[in-house]
Amino acid sequence: MAVVTYLEAIRQGLWEEMERDPAVFVMGEDVGVYGGAFKVTEGFINRFGPERVVDTPISEMAIASAAYGASLTGMRPVGEFQFMDFITSAHSQIVQILAKSNWRWGAPAPMVLRGPTGGGVSGGPFHSQNNEMAYVHTPGLKVICPATARDAKGLIKSAVRDNNPVLFFEHKYLYRRIKEELPEEEYTIPIGKARVHRQGKHVSVITYAATVYVAQEAAELLAKEGIEVEILDLRTLLPLDRDAIRETVEKTNRVIVLHEDTKTGGIAGEIAAIINEEAFDFLDAPIVRVTSLDSAVPFSPPLEKAFMPQVEDVVRAARRLVAY
Amino acid sequence: MAVVTYLEAIRQGLWEEMERDPAVFVMGEDVGVYGGAFKVTEGFINRFGPERVVDTPISEMAIASAAYGASLTGMRPVGEFQFMDFITSAHSQIVQILAKSNWRWGAPAPMVLRGPTGGGVSGGPFHSQNNEMAYVHTPGLKVICPATARDAKGLIKSAVRDNNPVLFFEHKYLYRRIKEELPEEEYTIPIGKARVHRQGKHVSVITYAATVYVAQEAAELLAKEGIEVEILDLRTLLPLDRDAIRETVEKTNRVIVLHEDTKTGGIAGEIAAIINEEAFDFLDAPIVRVTSLDSAVPFSPPLEKAFMPQVEDVVRAARRLVAY
């Protein structure tokens, strides 16, 4: 077993899928000779040629829709957005064309749109966004936000094999900060299944992507106070794993929903509603949201830190819940 | 006092604002000679001229952003989308340029983008959408969805006077179906304030726009069984009136959130989270969501009816809650 970064895990997953299935190809801005802004497809063009590693004009609408068009012929395109901040440029195509295709006219769209998401790197308001929620609210899509290298690889492979348009958000803060040993043999991770990142019994933190590690740090601090935190890493945001959410609530009876996305209209609301529906009687305290503030993502480090949810915020919330 | 439709109320509000303040002007596709697809600006060009009633090419991105540009010079543009389904075409401009403007560089954008929204008229998947939620999740915007003629007029006037980008969703099902007497004298309705549409004490239905009338029908049926339903019409979705939400929950202890938008990621989740935060201890039963199904909006009447929340759904949910 080799130690592999989150970034390399995604690269391996894509490469393996392209080796396995010639119908898989990648397209996007600067994905060819340059290998992509974050080097996810570095070297791919030398192996798969410019036919299957397609550099595009700066045209997110065209990337999303041409990928879709190719998928109508049975290809399995993987489109890259240089930053997931630019997914908004193709928003209309994603929600109107792609998401409705199978429902409207029975035309499946086996395709992936992927790219770097999230903050914490002083990217400023246009290179740090968490834009997943608009798509969680769009029936017909699948939305994946992995937190670990293992999941990133297994889920990108599942995304490529899925017969629906899958949006794959890669947290850029994790790209080179997260490493772990990965199995030598091939594996996939199923879409739609959450993962218990840490077992605990007093408070559940339901979260995903980079804030899994915020929760983890908080859990380590809280453990010293005897508060055992369970961390549920959602991994897939659409479809959500309702069973896993119910199970952790039934176990701990106290819930923090933690996300880097902004609060109002963020996925914490959806999870609150699901908990109400699935496990209301198990709740011993109100569900607490720990999220970014309701503004754009600031550039300057002191501002960005104040904006994003911090370990202390989780610690405080957990103490409050346990004392409720 | 004259009886006025929801449509005429909006027309009056816009006309009055254009009379009052020459900085107000309208722009959009077919708004001039034709008076707009739904005739909201019919006759406006004859009064205010083509300078202030601006027909545009079919370019939603340009409409939203040029309106914004004009607002930077102190104008108060009101952009029309022919259907709010086409707001997705300008999604990127709205969330990236408009919403962040005051926060990013202190440039306020006093402007309105308005248009017909919602289903129930066999408009099919591209003329029936409820696209408000992506904007409720965007700090910097205000989002208004009126249900009554009185509110529609008072709120469009407040929207025009607001110093921020306001999205104004006019439910097309209500345009000519809803009428009421309006005051002769000028009035406005404040943004951010919900309205108790009907007093009750057993169950609260929190809703907005066309489903206010679904709730009302349900309330009338339930009244015969002795179940007194309180209907809270949110009117503004961003900012939400947290006080009004808390108050109705404290009063009835049982909540249905009803909306025509689809379920997963819809505003019911946000409201569930707010109730958890504001009034958890007052809840005697889980919050129930009654919404459209998670798909696009079907065209054919039997399908559309099955898709949209119906009076019976509310009645059933209320009975279940009272029995909880």
Next chain:
Amino acid sequence: MSTKSLTAPEKNAAAPIGVSPHGIPDWRLEQIPFHIESEWVNGEFGYKIVGETDTPVPPLRPSKYLDKEKSIEIYRLMLVNRRMEESLERMYKQSKVIGGLYLSLGQEACSVASAFALGKDDWLGPMIRNQGSMIVKGFQPRDTMMQYMGKAGSPTRGRESGSHYGDHRVHNVIAPISHLGDSISVLAGCCLGARLQGRNIAALGYIGDGGQSTGPTYEGFNFAAVKKLGVILLVEHNQWAYSTPVEMQFACKDLADRALGYGVPGVILDGTDANQVYDATYEAVQRAYAGEGASFIEAKLMRMKGHAMHDPANYVPAAVKEYWKRRDPILRYENYLKAQGWINDDELKAISDGVNTWMDAERDFAEASPMPDPADAATDVYKEDGPIALKYGPVVVHEANQRAQLKESSAPGHYK
């Protein structure tokens, strides 16, 4: 980049080859002798004509490629297009149509003759009015009729209305979406997918004088042009976008001027002349097959009805309608076939009767068919797991370096 242009016919042409001010071939035998301006009249703002409208109607331009049989078949299909829409109009007035009804009166030549130039494996990206093109591609009138009535048996099972349907398996038709211009990138993608499978195909996309103003149109067609994909953009310049005259939609004279900026061959033609439409599309299709890439066709014609049935189009000056009425594509084609000596009145009547009988049967079938089951409203939002076949055969493996291995990424990339 190929410099080969869409050519004008060398033989049979009824008039000399024209060229637009920017050097684009203009095949028309007449220019539109008027344009629209706005004016105030008694405190009302509206549109007026500047120029003449009573110029004589030229003959059609004989086709370089169509023989007698194909010409007659195009005629028949135009008639099918028109009769189907006449049926629909009656059904609308009988309240059998649900929602809006969009008609293409005056545009039948443009729909039919262009789609007729496509091969079986080529794709079509229709707009709402191209109901005739869909028949050429293999759908039945009942399909469109059932769509408008929201019937269970319609291609979208009642989910969508009108021409918002398609088929990716056999007919290769993209189901249009309302957001104008969005199909163009999709067609480019179809061509890209086919090319990866070793096939240069053509994909014909329509867009209106209004719809071509949208960003997706631009991104999609630029993408097709730079990638040399066989997209044929047929701009149906029918003078109006809903109530908006073209004078308020763009500032260039000919929309084909935009071909220069895309870097692809362009041509201007008379969209009421099926021969011009066919020939231009045919040449563009051949370019696509030869791997030479995208083409741009501007067809000038007129939307003879309102935007949809609810719109009486009072904003259109009456003389404009009269001018174009004299240029009815079907009547002119009938005269052309007769002048060619290819058909007589009896044969014309037989065609007409055949179309009428068929149309009545289609309407009866559509009317009698059931409405959908409410339980079907929100099914099939997702496609289940399972293999999806490649449409054009196995993916071609190119000269790329088969032995290259995945190496660890070198540079830190954009942000550390």
Next chain:
Amino acid sequence: MSTKSLTAPEKNAAAPIGVSPHGIPDWRLEQIPFHIESEWVNGEFGYKIVGETDTPVPPLRPSKYLDKEKSIEIYRLMLVNRRMEESLERMYKQSKVIGGLYLSLGQEACSVASAFALGKDDWLGPMIRNQGSMIVKGFQPRDTMMQYMGKAGSPTRGRESGSHYGDHRVHNVIAPISHLGDSISVLAGCCLGARLQGRNIAALGYIGDGGQSTGPTYEGFNFAAVKKLGVILLVEHNQWAYSTPVEMQFACKDLADRALGYGVPGVILDGTDANQVYDATYEAVQRAYAGEGASFIEAKLMRMKGHAMHDPANYVPAAVKEYWKRRDPILRYENYLKAQGWINDDELKAISDGVNTWMDAERDFAEASPMPDPADAATDVYKEDGPIALKYGPVVVHEANQRAQLKESSAPGHYK
């Protein structure tokens, strides 16, 4: 629509007036004698040059409009642009810059001379590299420096980085957003707002050879063209968009070909020649003031650094960099000023010293200034109530019918 084109200078011109293949004025005194193609070399896919790169460097083209004083001021401002970026580069290497750093080496003439042609009330819509333009519009080097360092005193109070700042009150600069092309409609809106207040203003927007591929660019500039708004679209064709050569971005030869499709005058020029840049922008500004509408300028030049500091631009063949290095805009302008007899070495040194001293002071100020207070992260998301002033004076009331009354809407509209 006005047919008046951006003219080439009649007097003083060093060479005859050129015209592009599509009839667009081309002011350059040389054409770029090579282009980029892709190739496989030992199993690696990359780019190569086709054509020559060692052609002689022509002189600058004397300006039709700039006098000695203005020319020297443009020179000084270009030097400010370069020195500021050199300072930033040092600060970056000292890890004083946060995040990425974007430089405009080789593009100073294009930024500075164009912005120099604007009047005080005109708007500027910069892109990330137009840091020099912002100085011309009245910002200080410290502003950009503090932006890059995330300082509290930066124009955006640390919220944004680099040239992502602006000012709608005095300098009339749109704060750029990353999404390429999005400023163009905004500038059109500024012109529309001004026109409603009785003023024909100009609004200069930059866009790259890459950014101009986006839908918002197209919608925005079409809107400006059809509404005859004074938007000047200056396409900085600097050969690369990040790592993508222009050959993979569009299929037309000159981006100015797109002017024909927009229906506005276009011109092609050498973006390393401040005189050509100034003259074209000046003429476009005059057109805007005269109410004649939008203009399109294509400036060909080269991005001499990587996309941002993290990018060594290894994908650019070395000889391309050499070719353009010989065309350094500042060195050439220096030689031009000397050849004109407008400046001597002592005066040049005095200018340089002055700029250096200022730049050091600016850097010291920027470095010493404090970081923002965390409490400021999410304030001012909304603008409070209160009057917002009209920028250009009262709205002009036109001939519209003052007595018209609101009548009840007649028709049922689109859906009942």
